[in-house]
Amino acid sequence: MIVLPLRVRPSGKESLLFANDAGQFFQGDRAFLRRYAFDELTAEDISFLSERGQAFDDIDSLGFASHLHGCARRITSPTTLDYLILVPTLRCNLACSYCQVSRASLESRGYDWSDETLAAVLTLIDRLDAGAVKLEFQGGEPTLRPDLIASVIERCERFADKSFVICTNLSCLDEDVMRIFDRPDVLISTSLDGSEFTHQQNRTATAEKTRTFFANLEFVLDRYGPDKVSALPTLDPLNPPQVETLVEAFASRRLPSIYLRPINYQGFARKRHPDSRAQDDRWREYYESFVQAIIARNWSDPSIVLEETYLSLCLRRIFQPGHDRHVDLRNPNPVGRDYIVIDHDGVVYPTDEARMLARSGVVDLAIGHVASGWDTEQRAVLDCASTNQFDPDCQRCTYQPFCGRDLVDDLARYGRIDVPRRETEFCRRHLHVFDFAFRLIYSDDPATRYSLARWLDLGGDLPDLAVSR
Amino acid sequence: MIPLTLQARSDAPAPFVTRLSCSQAGGVDVSRLQAEANDTLLFAGDQGLIEIVGQPSAALDGDVVLVDPGAESAHRLLRAGSRHNTLMVTERCDQLCIMCSQPPKKTHQDRFAYFERACLLAAHGETIGLSGGEPTLYKERLLAFLEYVIERRPDLSFHVLTNGQHFEEAEIDRLADRRFRNVVWGIPLYAAEPSLHDQIVAKSGAFLRLERSLRHLIMAGARVELRTVVLQPNWTALDALACHVTTYLRFVEQWSIMQLENIGFARGRWSALYVDPSAEFGPLAQAIDRALLFGVRPALFNFPRCSVPQPYRKFAIASISDWKQKFAPDCCSCAERSDCSGFFEWHPQELLEKVVPI
Ligand code: SF4
Ligand code: SF4
Secondary structure, eight states: OEEOOOEEEEETTTEEEEEOTTOOEEEEOHHHHHHHHTTOOOHHHHHHHHHTTSEESOTTSHHHHHHHHHHHHTSOOOOSOOEEEEOSBOBOSOOOTTOTTOOBOTTOSSOBOOHHHHHHHHHHHHHOOOSEEEEEEOSSOGGGOHHHHHHHHHHTTTOSEEEEEEEOOOOOOOHHHHHHHTSTTEEEEEEOOSSHHHHIIIIIOSHHHHHHHHHHHHHHHHHHOTTSEEEEOEEOTTSOOOHHHHHHHHHTTTOOEEOOEEOOSSHHHHHHOGGGGOOOHHHHHHHHHHHHHHHHHHHHOTTOOOEEHHHHHHHHHHHOTTOOOOTTSOSSOOSSSSEEEEOTTSEEESSHHHHHHHHTTSOOOOOEETTTBSOSHHHHHHHHTOOOTTOTTGGGOTTTTTOOOOHHHHHHHHSSSOSOGGGSHHHHHHHHHHHHHHHHHTOOOHHHHHHHHHHTTOSSOOOOOOBOO | OOOSEEEEEEOOSSOEEEEEESSOOOOTTEEEEEEEETTEEEEEETTEEEEEESSOHHHHTTOEEEEETTTTEEEEEEOTTOSOOEEEOOSOOSOOOTTOSSOOOSOOOOOHHHHHHHHHTSOTTOEEEEESSOGGGGHHHHHHHHHHHHHHOTTOEEEEEOOOOOOOGGGHHHHTSGGGGGEEEEEEOOOSSHHHHHHHHTOTTHHHHHHHHHHHHHHTTOEEEEEEEOOHHHHTTHHHHHHHHHHHOTTOSEEEEEOOOSSTHHHHHHHHHOOOTTTOOHHHHHHHHHHHHTTOOEEEESOOGGGSOHHHHTTEEOOSOGGGEEOOGGGGGOTTGGGOOOEETTSOHHHHTTOOOO
16 A cells, blocks of 8 residues: 655644645544554555555556546646737836836836837747747836837737737726727736725825826726726735725725735835845735635625735645746746746836836846747746756645745745745745635635635635545 | 438448538538439439439438438438437447436448448538447447547547446557547436445346446546436435546546436336426436536436526536437526527427426
């Protein structure tokens, strides 16, 4: 009999979480752990383990083949480039306190794609050999250059399956912009920090600009419905808005997905918020109380199901291998393969954060240029470090099959990538979110189970999960 | 019902495969329409003359047929525009499932040579079904056939229905070949409890043999669609089966859960086998949710949409082949008719009267 190696982590007061390398897990108690550790498993334990794919007769069995397959599926294997993040201009008409790229002012020159850069982007699009493509326009404020957006979109006609995301501050909805928004394959992504007061304080600065933003948000929601529009709050972890206010800012607009992200540690943010390095327990408490608030709200008002986007992603990764298109959380997280960022000057970065780091002068992580390519030495160097697979902490961590690797985040915070994993903010954040997720998964509170089932797209109730006694 | 076999005469000395064409466009193995009069069509090609009775030419244009002069028939092997073309490899089988819709026969006629010709004439990008009986009883011929055709027509895909009793360790490398990326093996599994599965397929040891085959298929990186017909004997064991599938068989591309077809053995055993999902859907709902939770894609075959509760309706696909599909009179007012499987031609008439359109 082969019993798979299990990783163990305390979960709740009395229980332990056991998981194998393929991420198949169950809950057990200390007595079980003792029997497992001292090779004293009972016949009952063995049959429990084999029913869960954790023990097999031999290595030629279906169970072992299935386990190997499961391990392989936990490894991201990007195929072809099909996701471009494009920055047609770095100029912006706002100056948000935490602007992540230190945008250029509206009047400045030399911060838009040149004709050559546009031509190189279009050539790149012609060469993509993916069936489905996603293009995201970032800035600056991309709607300052609707002409560039339109040329790119036009060039994508040949793809049967395509989607475009315009990340915009919604300050301008002129005719050219509306013509783009009206396309059924275009999605609008904007920022919404909560109440009008908070939003103005963080972003729009004047009452007039604030009014314009909220009016425009209502307008696009009215015109297109909430399926086409998404909004992201950016929060100051030291002074987050009241949970209820934030929840209602989304719920009242029928916007179901809220991605609770603390201020990103780049650009202006780095200068103005020196304390943001220590995202302490207060933020995590806030995060949990936020999730508990939406669980309670979903239970009392089933007409809308609110979710915290990152938690939903983590839950899906726990249960289902293969959710590897979210480039913030996957392993390995290869550099410059299935997606790239093309900056206003045609420089290619592996991620949007990498672009911001270069812009704020922290470290230059450019991997190439859209005209000359990015199969470069720089990419190869970064790629070597893009996995958590052989990290001594991660290798022992119960959550490794679900977790990921973000070397740009490490570089941003510590200027190096060899900080012991457990001491990184990335790790602390993920240990917390997975601990929290498993507390929810094994909760018997009906409201929690109801929300979990909705977040995971089930038709009915959450099925019972394995518990060993 | 759309007829699959036509009355036909030919002057050819032996059976042959050809594509019927109403236009004058060129191509090998094409028989062009020469005349159409009084219910009779006359086609001519390199292999001889064909006279077909009882169909308008428009209905047959583009069909790939096997003309059998001796039997005075033409089998429509690949009907133009149909998504449900299936080639019957053999009528033999080594299982005897209690609800078999096509009870096996002892005789076998090897038609692979005709199938090869037909597939080379298939429309671009077509998916062709292979079924039986049990196709892998002639596994060597079958694999060689698939390799031969896909080598020449990499645009084609195949779906092979097999009981999975015959895959061997020694075949792993062969099945791992790139050509088999175009092949999906549709394999039935009825229960997680070996004795219950064995009882349903009427073969002892079938479950364990199937597990071995599935293991080889995993190691080969093969594409598998799992199939489960819901029956009274496995109805309450569905969640246990879902646990098994989500633990051991997560590699499958799809888990198709299928409603019983009132033909073959099932016709005589209908009242002992049939489960009415509109009366009770609970066990099936649980199984679907477990599959969804663990990332196994479920699909419901042959379930009229109105028999499925709303949250699960999107999984009910229009699975019944066009030539044996029918609808109830009330269906004409239904909002979901175009996405609905409808019923098998031979579904009990009294059950049709119970539909409640959506
Ligand atoms: S980063 Fe931390 S939470 Fe993630 S796998 Fe590594 S040790 Fe575990
Ligand atoms: S009423 Fe007819 S068309 Fe509508 S769901 Fe039922 S069977 Fe299908």
